[in-house]
Amino acid sequence: MKSFFHKDKNIGIEMHELMTKLFPICRSITGNGVRETLKKIQIHIPIQINEVQSQTKVFDWTIPKEWNIQDAYVIDPNGKKIIDFKNSNLHVVCYSIPIHKKMELSELKPHIHTLPEMPDAIPYLTSYYNEDWGFCMSHNEFKKLQEGEYEIMIDSTLENGSLTYGEFLKKGEVEDEFLFTCYICHPSMCNDNLSGTVLITFLAKYLENIKTKLSYRFLFIPETIGAITWLSKNEQNLHKIKHGLVATCLGDSSSST
Numbered sequence: 001m002k003s004f005f006h007k008d009k010n011i012g013i014e015m016h017e018l019m020t021k022l023f024p025i026c027r028s029i030t031g032n033g034v035r036e037t038l039k040k041i042q043i044h045i046p047i048q049i050n051e052v053q054s055q056t057k058v059f060d061w062t063i064p065k066e067w068n069i070q071d072a073y074v075i076d077p078n079g080k081k082i083i084d085f086k087n088s089n090l091h092v093v094c095y096s097i098p099i100h101k102k103m104e105l106s107e108l109k110p111h112i113h114t115l116p117e118m119p120d121a122i123p124y125l126t127s128y129y130n131e132d133w134g135f136c137m138s139h140n141e142f143k144k145l146q147e148g149e150y151e152i153m154i155d156s157t158l159e160n161g162s163l164t165y166g167e168f169l170k171k172g173e174v175e176d177e178f179l180f181t182c183y184i185c186h187p188s189m190c191n192d193n194l195s196g197t198v199l200i201t202f203l204a205k206y207l208e209n210i211k212t213k214l215s216y217r218f219l220f221i222p223e224t225i226g227a228i229t230w231l232s233k234n235e236q237n238l239h240k241i242k243h244g245l246v247a248t249c250l251g252d253s254s255s256s257t
Contacts (some may be wrong), residue, residue, distance in 0.1 A: 019194050022040060026187045027185050028094050028095060028187070029185045030161060031066055033187070037197075041166060045168050047166040048166065050165050052165075054066060056229075063162070068156065069085070069096070071086065071155045074108075077149055077150065088188065089188055090123070090187065091136055091137065092134075092136070098133075103152065112142060113137075114136070115138075122137060163225065170204065170207050170215065173212070174214060177243075178244065180216065180247060183222060184197055190251055191250070195249065195251035196247030
């Protein structure tokens, strides 16, 4: 059986290298981060990258506007940058609309989100279908905020574009399919997101070079809206799917995986 990884490398090292490259990318359910992620996966397997325009109806859902972000920060009354998107893309509520203004702490506080039960962690929060803005920070840092005027900035765009997903089909002797899916929309999350993404990338890479009875389809999609989009465009072929697996949260031994 032909090996699908370099002889001088351990497969775990190769998988870790891919995860390391994908981890810093700011991904969401749409946008350039998804495209960049898929292009890096495309180095390993010949996935087809698909674009579906914003406002397209997919069953009773609608493809949302495309969101991209360049930078974001919060500067406290002393001129210190206490929140910096470039340090962690989790600091910004995903799909935040652009804003740049100064405001008092009392006005800013409702837009800052924390996890009191995990006081050192930066939470991950989204606002996909409700145009709003916000920041996330650790609860311990939040408690240190002082009264005064804060400068806030989110350099983002929310406009008609498209939703992007990747697909790879390894044809077998029969058309009956085993469907593997993973979601690629979460930033800076190795277990919840990238563990499944990296695993099925290398599983596809392995199966590509061997003879199989079943056909194997691999989907790299933003969660929920991506699955709905793919299903709406492939209703005529759903009868071929005989088995399936959603690969996620595979990086630890939690009973919830």
